[in-house]
Amino acid sequence: MNFDLTPEQQQLADSVSKYLANEYSFEKRKAIVHSDSGVSETVWQTFAEMGLTAMTLSEADDGFGGGAMDLMAVMESMGEALVVEPFLENVALAGRLVSRMGSATQRAALLPGLIDGSARLAFASLEPGRRYALAPQATLAKAGPGGWVLNGHKCMVTGAASAHKLLVSALTPAGVSQFIVDAHAAGVTLNPSRTVDGFRVAEVTLTHVALGSDALLGEDGAAMPFIEEATDFATALLCAEAIGAMKSANDATLEYMKQRKQFGVPIASFQVLQHRMVEMYISTEQARSMAILAASKVDGTTDARERARAVSAAKIKIADAARQVSQESVQLHGGMGMTEELKVSHTFRRLTMIAQQWGDADHHLERYAALT
Template identity: 70%
Template sequence: MNFELTDEQQQLADSLRKYLGNAYDFEKRKAILNSPSGVNEKVWATFAELGLTAMTLPEADGGFGGGAVDLMAVMQACGEALVVEPLLDNIGLAGRLLAKAGNEAQRSAWLPGLADGSVQLAFASSEPGHRYDLTPQTTTATSTADGWLLNGEKIVVIGAPTATRLIVSANNGNGTSLFLVDPQAAGVTLKAYRTVDGIRAADIHFSHVKLGADALLGTAGEALPLVEEAVDFATALLCAEAVGAMQFACDATLEYLKTRKQFGVAIGSFQALQHRMVDMVVATEEARSMAILAAAKADDASLTPTERARAISAAKVKIAEAAKLVREESVQLHGGMGMTEELKVSHTFRRLTMASQRFGDADHHLERYAALA
């Protein structure tokens, strides 16, 4: 199989990497983290100008109809720069759900804005005490004469503080349903915070939130397969992003080993440290191969849901294992300074830690892989 990028894919990734190198260096990233919103509107506008926010949307909705393979190099560049803007959650998760489940009116109302960068979406799925379960347990939607009544709580909703609309999963009594919710609506309470790796998220409480009939996405009670597909797609993008972060950790650590001297020589000349550096590189390359596999399987429409899920879980397990080795070795080889706020390696450690946990840790995906055998 040919794993080379097309000219268009490579040019897009190169353009993004060049932009991030100038506008998103480590000091500018720290300024974004410390800003009131925790994101940079100019960066998001540039993402839209580059076509990133429209990449995976259908052409009929103002997008380019791209897939996970088209975004692999883009997500790797975002991982290298430790981008905190919720690109993955908008185009690979919430936007994908709206494109697949929404009717013509819902898609025309929101997807063109997502494509041009004027709209942001966030998917609210996780619930307290239920970890990686995609089936809503405590968030309920009750049918009323005028529409729906939403109650419950969602946690760690990435991108919620800046979202124009939330896509919320809820149990309507017959299964999983999806709803478009205004985060400013009466009864919606957001508790915003910054995750350990700097991304803005929120815990959201829904108390008797009144929704119109047009808030329902797709058919009531039948949304779970769509949610599972979108989360698998987003997991493939997350794998690519993690590879980018691992690549930076390898590059930064190798440079440090070449320049840091002890006993009058560069510590990279010590064979024991060379072996550890090689382990990091090998783990990163193995992770890269699995990220390619995950993206290819996420785009393969001929696969059954079970075949797709097994491939994504296999990739996530290997990515999590590689991320653990690379993040720990990069910090240890930098010594005590590897954990300081002033060094990007410490921030990369946190991003890789979050990537290992998000959408299911290694144990979760091992169990899912076995259960689908």
């Protein structure tokens, strides 16, 4: 299989990389992180103008019909720049669920705003005490007057505070279902916070939230396969983001070692440190291969078990490489590697969170074993 980028993919990747290099410097990122919203409207609109928000949506919904392979290099650039805008949560999760599950009316109501950047979505799936379980247990939806009544609690909902609509998974008598909920509806309470890597998340409490019958996305009780597929798709792209972050850590560490002198010579000349840098590079390239495999599988197979095995295998390797590269990069920088002023410390935090997001190594080892 040829894993080289097509001319179109390369052109898109170059455009995103150039934009982020010029307009998303480390100092600008810090200003965005510490702003009230934690995201940049200007950056988001630029992503929309570049076609990124429409990339994976179907052509029938005015998207480009692309897949994970089309976004791999883009996600690497975002990982290298430590982009904090909730791109994956909007495009790879919520947008994908609407595109694949929604009726023509629902798609027409939600996807144009996502494509042009005027509206944002957030995927509310995880529940307190349930770790990485995708199936809801405590969030319940019951039939009510003219529709549904929703009660429950969701945690770690990335981008919820800036979202217009929430996609909430809930348990109904028929099984797991997906609902479209206005983020500002009566009974919806958001408790926002900032994660260690600078992203904005929120706990979402749902108290007797009244929904119309048109709030149900897809068929009642049939949401779980779509949720699993979208999460695998997003996890494959998260692996690509991790590659970009690891590349940034490797480059910054090598540059520092060339400048830092000890005994009158750059520490990059010390063989033992060269060996450690080589191991960091090898881990990154091995992880890259696994990320490419995962992206190709989420794009190219209809076998859910095969797709899930490839994604879990990639996430296991990514988690291991993220730990090694992030920790080594900080150690080779010395004490200053943990300071707020250096980008490498923020890269360390992002890689640490990526290793946990949508399942840590232990979770995916268990999942892989169960699927083998």
